[in-house]
Amino acid sequence: MEQIRQFELSKEYLESLQLGIEEENIDFIRDSLDGVNVADIAAILDELSMQESIYVLRLLEKQLAADILIELDEDTAVKVLRELETSEVGSWIELMDSDDGADILSLFSEKEREDVIAEIQDRIKLEQILELLRYEEDTAGGIMAKEFIRANKNWNVIQTIAEIRRQAENVEKIYSIYVINNRQQLLGRVSLKKIILAGADTRIEDIYDEEVISVPVHMDQEEVAAIMRKYDLESVPVINAKNKLVGRITVDDILDVVQEEADEDIQAMTGVSADIEESDSVLTISKARLPWLLIGVLGGLMGAKIIGYFEVGLSKYLALASFIPLVAATGGNVGIQASSLIVQSLASKSAFDDTPMQRFFKGLFVAVLNGIVLGAFVFLVVVFVYGFEPIFGVTIGFALFCVVLLASFMGTVTPLVLNRFGINPAIASGPFITTTNDLLGLTVYFGIAMFLLKL
Amino acid sequence: MEQIRQFELSKEYLESLQLGIEEENIDFIRDSLDGVNVADIAAILDELSMQESIYVLRLLEKQLAADILIELDEDTAVKVLRELETSEVGSWIELMDSDDGADILSLFSEKEREDVIAEIQDRIKLEQILELLRYEEDTAGGIMAKEFIRANKNWNVIQTIAEIRRQAENVEKIYSIYVINNRQQLLGRVSLKKIILAGADTRIEDIYDEEVISVPVHMDQEEVAAIMRKYDLESVPVINAKNKLVGRITVDDILDVVQEEADEDIQAMTGVSADIEESDSVLTISKARLPWLLIGVLGGLMGAKIIGYFEVGLSKYLALASFIPLVAATGGNVGIQASSLIVQSLASKSAFDDTPMQRFFKGLFVAVLNGIVLGAFVFLVVVFVYGFEPIFGVTIGFALFCVVLLASFMGTVTPLVLNRFGINPAIASGPFITTTNDLLGLTVYFGIAMFLLKL
Numbered sequence: 086m087e088q089i090r091q092f093e094l095s096k097e098y099l100e101s102l103q104l105g106i107e108e109e110n111i112d113f114i115r116d117s118l119d120g121v122n123v124a125d126i127a128a129i130l131d132e133l134s135m136q137e138s139i140y141v142l143r144l145l146e147k148q149l150a151a152d153i154l155i156e157l158d159e160d161t162a163v164k165v166l167r168e169l170e171t172s173e174v175g176s177w178i179e180l181m182d183s184d185d186g187a188d189i190l191s192l193f194s195e196k197e198r199e200d201v202i203a204e205i206q207d208r209i210k211l212e213q214i215l216e217l218l219r220y221e222e223d224t225a226g227g228i229m230a231k232e233f234i235r236a237n238k239n240w241n242v243i244q245t246i247a248e249i250r251r252q253a254e255n256v257e258k259i260y261s262i263y264v265i266n267n268r269q270q271l272l273g274r275v276s277l278k279k280i281i282l283a284g285a286d287t288r289i290e291d292i293y294d295e296e297v298i299s300v301p302v303h304m305d306q307e308e309v310a311a312i313m314r315k316y317d318l319e320s321v322p323v324i325n326a327k328n329k330l331v332g333r334i335t336v337d338d339i340l341d342v343v344q345e346e347a348d349e350d351i352q353a354m355t356g357v358s359a360d361i362e363e364s365d366s367v368l369t370i371s372k373a374r375l376p377w378l379l380i381g382v383l384g385g386l387m388g389a390k391i392i393g394y395f396e397v398g399l400s401k402y403l404a405l406a407s408f409i410p411l412v413a414a415t416g417g418n419v420g421i422q423a424s425s426l427i428v429q430s431l432a433s434k435s436a437f438d439d440t441p442m443q444r445f446f447k448g449l450f451v452a453v454l455n456g457i458v459l460g461a462f463v464f465l466v467v468v469f470v471y472g473f474e475p476i477f478g479v480t481i482g483f484a485l486f487c488v489v490l491l492a493s494f495m496g497t498v499t500p501l502v503l504n505r506f507g508i509n510p511a512i513a514s515g516p517f518i519t520t521t522n523d524l525l526g527l528t529v530y531f532g533i534a535m536f537l538l539k540l
Numbered sequence: 541m542e543q544i545r546q547f548e549l550s551k552e553y554l555e556s557l558q559l560g561i562e563e564e565n566i567d568f569i570r571d572s573l574d575g576v577n578v579a580d581i582a583a584i585l586d587e588l589s590m591q592e593s594i595y596v597l598r599l600l601e602k603q604l605a606a607d608i609l610i611e612l613d614e615d616t617a618v619k620v621l622r623e624l625e626t627s628e629v630g631s632w633i634e635l636m637d638s639d640d641g642a643d644i645l646s647l648f649s650e651k652e653r654e655d656v657i658a659e660i661q662d663r664i665k666l667e668q669i670l671e672l673l674r675y676e677e678d679t680a681g682g683i684m685a686k687e688f689i690r691a692n693k694n695w696n697v698i699q700t701i702a703e704i705r706r707q708a709e710n711v712e713k714i715y716s717i718y719v720i721n722n723r724q725q726l727l728g729r730v731s732l733k734k735i736i737l738a739g740a741d742t743r744i745e746d747i748y749d750e751e752v753i754s755v756p757v758h759m760d761q762e763e764v765a766a767i768m769r770k771y772d773l774e775s776v777p778v779i780n781a782k783n784k785l786v787g788r789i790t791v792d793d794i795l796d797v798v799q800e801e802a803d804e805d806i807q808a809m810t811g812v813s814a815d816i817e818e819s820d821s822v823l824t825i826s827k828a829r830l831p832w833l834l835i836g837v838l839g840g841l842m843g844a845k846i847i848g849y850f851e852v853g854l855s856k857y858l859a860l861a862s863f864i865p866l867v868a869a870t871g872g873n874v875g876i877q878a879s880s881l882i883v884q885s886l887a888s889k890s891a892f893d894d895t896p897m898q899r900f901f902k903g904l905f906v907a908v909l910n911g912i913v914l915g916a917f918v919f920l921v922v923v924f925v926y927g928f929e930p931i932f933g934v935t936i937g938f939a940l941f942c943v944v945l946l947a948s949f950m951g952t953v954t955p956l957v958l959n960r961f962g963i964n965p966a967i968a969s970g971p972f973i974t975t976t977n978d979l980l981g982l983t984v985y986f987g988i989a990m991f992l993l994k995l
Contacts, residue, residue, distance in 0.1 A: 120751065124770045250737055258774060259733050260715075277732045278714050282705055296575065314799065315579045317792040319713060319774060336791045337772040340798060344769065347802030348884065354809065355880040355969065356873060363885035363894065367905040374877050375910055381873045382914055382940075385866025386921055392862040399861060406854060406861035407847040410868050410978055411840025417872070418811060418836045418971050422829050425810040429803065430818035439818065450822045455830055459837055466841055485837075514810065516873050523865055 094125060099132055106137050114144055123149065127156035135164045143173075151180040154189060163192050171197070175204025182257070183210065184230035184338070187217035217332075225309050226302040228342065229323045229332030234262045238272055238290045242283050249280075260320040263330055264293040271322055271330040273297045299324045302331055307432070309334060310342045350428065353509055354421075356381075356516035377516045384520030388527055395531040398540030404473065405534055408481050409527070415459065415485060416492040416526035417519050423448060423496030424514045431504050441501060452493035460486035476537065484533040488526045495522055549580060554587055561592050569599055578604065582611035590619045598628075606635040609644060618647050626652070630659025637712070638665065639685035639793070642672035672787075680764050681757040683797065684778045684787030689717045693727055693745045697738050704735075715775040718785055719748040726777055726785040728752045754779045757786055762887065764789060765797045805883065808964055809876075811835075811971035832971045839975030843982055850986040853995030859928065860989055863936050864982070870914065870940060871947040871981035872974050878903060878951030879969045886959050896956060907948030915941035931992065939988045943981045950977055 098117075105113040118126055118141070130138040130153065138161065142150045154162065154177055166174060166189070178186040178201070190198055205211045213231035220226025232255050236245045245262060261274040275293040283292055299322045300309050313321055313336060323332040356377030361370055392399070392409070399405055430438065439447065464482030467473050499518055500510035512518070534540065553572075560568040573581055573596070585593040585608065593616065597605045609617065609632055621629060621644070633641040633656070645653055660666045668686035675681025687710050691700045700717060716729040730748040738747055754777045755764050768776055768791060778787040811832030816825055847854070847864070854860055885893065894902065919937030922928050954973050955965035967973070989995065 122751070122753070122771060124772075246736060249733065253733060253737060258731075260774070276713075277736070278704065278708060281701060281732070281736060282708060296577070298577070310795075314792075314795050316577060317579070319715070319790075319792065335774075336795065337769075337774065340765075340769050340791065340795060343795060343798050343802070347798070347805075350802075351805065351809070351880060351884070354806070355876045357877055357880070361881070363881055363899070363902075367902060367909065370881070370902075371906045371909045374874075374906070375913060378870065378873055378877075378910060378914060379917070381869050382866065382918060385863070385869050386918070386926075388865035388869075389859075389862035389926070392865070393859070396858055396862075400855075400858055403851060403855055403858075404844075404848070406864065407844035407851075408840070409861065409864045410843035410847070410982060411837065413865050413868060414836050414840050414843075414975065414978060415833065418833055419829075421810045422812055422833075425806060425812070426816070426818055426825070429806070444818070447818075447822060447825075451826045451829070454822065454826045455833060458830060459833060462834070463837060463841070471841075471844070520869065523869060527865060 094128060099129060102129065103133065103137065106133075106140055111144055114141060118145070123152040124156050127153050127158075130165075131158045131161045135161075135168060138165050139168055142169075147177065148180050151177040155181060155185045159192070162189070166192055167197075171200045172204045174201050175206075178205055178214070179207045179210055182230050182232050182255075183213040183217055184228065186210065186214045190214060190218060191222070220302065223306045224302065225300045225304045225306065225323045225334060226332070228306055228309070228338050229302075229334045231332055232256045233320075233322075233333040234259055235265050235330060236262050236275070236289050238264050238266060238288075238293065240289050241285070242280055242287045242289070243285045245275075245280060245289060258335065260335070263297075263322050263333070264289055265330055269330055270328045271297065271299055271324050274322070297322065300334070301326070306342050307346055310339045310346070311432075313339050314343070346432075349509065350511035353511035354425075354514040381516050381520055384523060388524055391524060391527050392531065395535060395540075398531070398535050398538070401540050402477075402534070402538055404477065405531070409530070411463070411481075412484060412488055412526055412530045413523050416488045416522050419452070419455070419489050420492040420496040420519060420522045421514045423452075423493045424500050424510075424518070427497055427500040428510045428514065431500065431510055444501070445497060448493055448497040449490075452490050455493075456486040456489035459489060480534050480537045483537070484530045487529050487533060491525055491529060492522050495525070549583060554584060557584065558588065558592065561588075561595055566599055569596060573600070578607040579611050582608050582613075585620075586613045586616045590616075590623060593620050594623055597624075602632065603635050606632040610636060610640045614647070617644070621647055622652075626655045627659045629656050630661075633660055633669070634662045634665055637685050637687050637710075638668040638672055639683065641665065641669045645669060645673060646677070675757065678761045679757065680755045680759045680761065680778045680789060681787070683761055683764070683793050684757075684789045686787055687711045688775075688777070688788040689714055690720050690785060691717050691730070691744050693719050693721060693743075693748065695744050696741045697735055697744070698740045700730075700735060700744060713790060715790070718752075718777050718788070719744055720785055724785055725783045726752065726754055726779050729777070752777065755789070756781070761797050762801055765794045765801070766887075768794050769798075801887075804964065805966035808966035809880075809969040836971050836975055839978060843979055846979060846982050847986065850990060850995075853986070853990050853993070856995050857932075857989070857993055859932065860986070864985070866918070866936075867939060867943055867981055867985045868978050871943045871977050874907070874910070874944050875947040875951040875974060875977045876969045878907070878948045879955050879965075879973070882952055882955040883965045883969065886955065886965055899956070900952060903948055903952040904945075907945050910948075911941040911944035914944060935989050935992045938992070939985045942984050942988060946980055946984060947977050950980070 102114065102117060105117065130141060133141070142153065142165070145153070157165065178189055181189065190201060193201060202211065217226065217229070217231065234249055234252050234256055236248060249259065259277055261276055262280065263271060264273045264275055266272055273293045273295040274297040275289060279292050298312065298316055298318060300312060302323050302325050309321065318336065320333050320335045322330055323334060325331050357373050361373045427444070460482040463485050464478040467481050468475055468478035495518065503512065504510040557569065557572060560572065585596060588596070597608065597620070600608070612620065633644055636644065645656060648656060657666065672681065672684070672686065689704055689707050689711055691703060704714065714732055716731055717735065718726060719728045719730055721727055728748040728750040729752045730744060734747050753767065753771055753773060755767060757778050757780050764776065767773070773791065775788050775790045777785055778789060780786050812828050816828045882899070915937040918940050919933040922936050923930055923933035950973065958967065959965040
């Protein structure tokens with residue numbers, strides 16, 4: 086019985102490799118990387134220094150090196166690419182799928198890019214890459230590849246298999262074969278399974294499936310992901326305005342899109358300005374966090390000013406200060422809950438969604454309901470447990486009710502407005518909006534208190 | 541030229557369908573659903589009443605009805621299933637893939653499940669489903685399907701194609717053919733492309749790829765998703781402890797896993813206790829949100845008590861009250877940022893991760909750095925812009941520094957501890973922890989103020 090080897094990355098392995106590099110023990114390095122998956126080798130290079138990574142890449146077969154380059158962390162890739170000869174990069178790009186080649190090229194500055202492009206000998210590959218570079222990064226065109234198998238509807242199975250054979254080297258994974266007419270327009274799809282099971286002279290026309298879901302080349306990648314997820318697609322053809330087949334997107338790329346979009350939302354919500362990882366340096370992490378923290382601090386300083394205006398009243402009724410955290414925290418929590426529901430529903434929009442008006446009123450009803458429950462609860466505790474006079478209980482309870490309404494309103498409206506202007510609505514659950522809500526909440530709280538307590 | 545029809549859901553379409561149902565116009569209903577994708581029909585049924593949905597399902601072909609049932613929203617599915625005859629459900633489940641059948645069965649209560657199982661005639665399918673039901677829902681075993689193509693290494697290509705033909709009806713999508721020995725142990729994989737391109741009497745043994753990545757049946761689904769994403773797999777075989785091939789997981793199921801896990805994290809962070817959607821009723825939304833809001837309110841009420849203890853000092857130095865929001869907000873923001881970084885890195889763990897000790901010190905350094913910047917900034921504003929006396933500026937600045945340290949510590953340690961106990965670490969960025977941080981921060985702030993200002 087043969088054993089399936091699952092490769093385990095370990096620090097010991099990494100250290101032995103680094104020793105091998107230091108000793109320039111070429112055989113040892115090649116041996117220890119032999120049979121290791123490209124994704125694992127890339128993960129190893131991410132941990133090595135830039136010089137070590139380049140040393141290893143140059144020792145490996147060209148195709149392997151190209152595959153590894155694609156899998157590297159963006160930070161590592163940028164560093165490595167800058168040090169390599171443009172001729173090296175060019176020859177590696179020739180060995181990549183067009184979409185990966187375009188991704189690598191887009192890591193260069195405009196000027197360097199020209200130099201690398203000049204080194205790419207394969208004219209067809211180059212044209213494909215240049216076409217892909219023209220599309221926006223976050224659209225179907227930006228993530229599609231030019232490598233896919235197409236069959237003319239007039240072909241038979243034998244001709245189609247010949248085409249698969251011809252393209253076998255270029256197209257790594259075949260899910261569906263796309264069926265086109267003489268004008269390159271998409272007509273449908275036929276699965277590899279059907280090809281295998283059909284007779285040799287069966288015509289494609291007779292076995293292909295007209296029900297094919299395609300996406301237009303300018304569709305946002307998030308929408309593409311939603312469609313692939315909804316319809317359980319393993320790949321989707323991309324068409325231009327004239328219905329011509331221009332590329333295909335595979336589900337492994339979409340898996341990355343879904344993860345990235347989710348990470349982006351969480352980063353927006355937690356107020357981290359750049360795409361940082363735990364392995365980044367202290368200074369990098371600190372710098373990515375400071376801007377949003379400073380916004381929060383500025384908000385807090387403005388809050389101090391606002392409370393300062395009510396100082397005379399506050400001095401007469403000191404207990405008001407005690408309930409500042411209650412008001413601020415509740416406003417923040419309500420705002421985040423309301424906005425996150427809207428953000429979630431914007432991400433999975435459907436034709437049966439509520440209209441903005443319906444959303445507004447629904448949000449209002451939820452807020453009124455929760456506001457009444459929370460306000461009443463706080464009134465009871467303040468008066469009967471903490472023993473304050475009833476008018477003070479009414480003040481705190483009513484202020485809380487108003488803050489819940491206000492925060493809910495802001496939490497509902499802000500993401501809708503941001504979305505309208507093409508800004509990621511998830512930042513509505515982030516520090517900027519939370520800070521704004523805090524300030525509004527404080528003003529409402531003290532305003533109501535001054536009025537009801539006649540201060 | 542044929543036109544690719546992209547089905548567009550609309551409210552008008554929905555209304556016309558509802559009218560058709562009311563008039564019991566069977567032909568109209570069948571016509572208007574003809575050629576519509578199952579996922580779209582399911583989305584329509586989600587909008588209909590339970591009675592309308594059942595009426596439509598019973599009009600359709602059995603296989604179509606079974607496919608739609610799988611795609612329904614969980615809420616809709618539960619309602620519909622409860623009203624159907626157990627014999628109907630049983631006959632539909634027979635037409636599903638084993639993993640979908642298991643999912644549908646798991647929506648029933650223990651007792652009802654027995655009744656439905658008794659109605660399933662297909663013994664093989666039933667056995668497969670019962671096996672799947674034994675695995676934990678969130679593991680590889682819980683999401684895998686029993687439908688896949690396997691080939692013995694001693695077979696040739698002709699025999700393998702015969703097996704594909706035999707299984708063609710059961711296995712909808714074929715990505716790879718798994719190669720096994722006589723003891724059903726996984727040896728490797730061979731792609732459909734290779735089968736097509738190989739000669740008819742080529743032995744599988746000679747063309748299969750030994751480098752196959754498999755996952756153990758008890759692996760957590762999040763880990764499976766990470767592996768499939770890392771290695772760009774379209775499907776992954778699942779093996780038991782004896783290396784026997786027991787199932788396969790396809791990437792379309794993993795796409796759902798990635799999205800669900802991301803949604804779960806965001807829900808944990810925003811303190812919504814149940815899986816709610818915007819389309820749910822006001823009461824449902826309100827109920828899902830109230831528990832966490834109440835925790836926040838209870839925290840706020842305890843905060844009021846804490847501030848109450850310092851009332852004497854506060855009355856002597858009223859301006860302390862003004863800076864409560866600053867301290868609370870900064871503590872909250874720092875805590876969320878720190879915890880979200882840890883949560884993110886826990887989700888994509890690698891062998892080269894920092895040790896807990898390294899994490900702790902790195903977090904500490906970032907906190908010290910940010911604390912110094914923020915503390916100094918606040919000191920300058922308080923003294924030179926707001927014109928307070930220097931000792932007060934020092935108090936606010938130093939308190940802020942300490943709160944940043946404390947919140948960062950809590951934000952780093954809490955998710956690590958939660959993770960150790962198998963709890964979703966994302967709740968560390970949620971209301972419960974934020975509330976705790978607020979209370980600790982208030983205590984530190986007033987404690988420092990009382991000491992430095994000698995109150």
